Amino acid sequence: MSMGNKHTLTISSHYDHIRQVCEFIATGAQQAGLDEDAIFQVELACDEACTNIIEHAYGEEGIGDIKATWEANPQSFTITLHDNGRSFNPDAVKDPTFIKPDTTPNPDDLQVGGLGIHFMRNLMDEVHYQFDEKQGNSLIMVKYIE
């Protein structure tokens, strides 16, 4: 593979299409030399991020695109997910309360998208968010290559 090149896939924002992004990213992660565990982790982080884009940035299915890009260098594997939905800053979302020890979990807490963000923060080494009035939302997630 050629290091530093960007690889891009754009899907329409349907839940059924998220799998395509997962496979695209997993293939890239494999080429970049991530081990099986790390590939599983970047795949799950992408899955949750795409779900959040549909649920929160677009608010429903099928009203915009999600552009997924990956690039790799010997030190890291970087994923960028771009959408044109509402500004959605994951940093503003608190971890769901049920994750605290000894707290009785309430399934209602699972509806808020906090679970996905919790996964993204825990599975990836870096998570950044950018919003631009014209360009929309960009979520950048980095996995270090050991």
Next chain:
Amino acid sequence: MNNQKQIWQEQYPHNIWLVGVRGRLDQSLTPQLNETLTNLLANGRYRLMLDFNGVTYINSGGLRCLIIAWRKAKTENGDVVLFGLDNRILEVFTMIGFDKIFRIVNTSLEAQAALA
């Protein structure tokens, strides 16, 4: 995917029911699991053991489906016990504290004992 069923159910003694899952528990498979669990619970089957030996992936939607079934079973003095999770799947559970919520064991025999 092959022709094998990805979700199946089997009855055991003491009104214990096994639900087997094979494949990726994501947007494509979770609705089937949800339907199976909802039907069992609606028919008074509150002692459920889930065979995760064939599960290669799970996301937050899959976890949400499990916790909803768990809560329903618990309110009826039942339980949802999981067995056969591989290390990657177990790590996902641990990351959000679900390993403390669900009883997770290694084999179907241990799951039966936990539910009997």
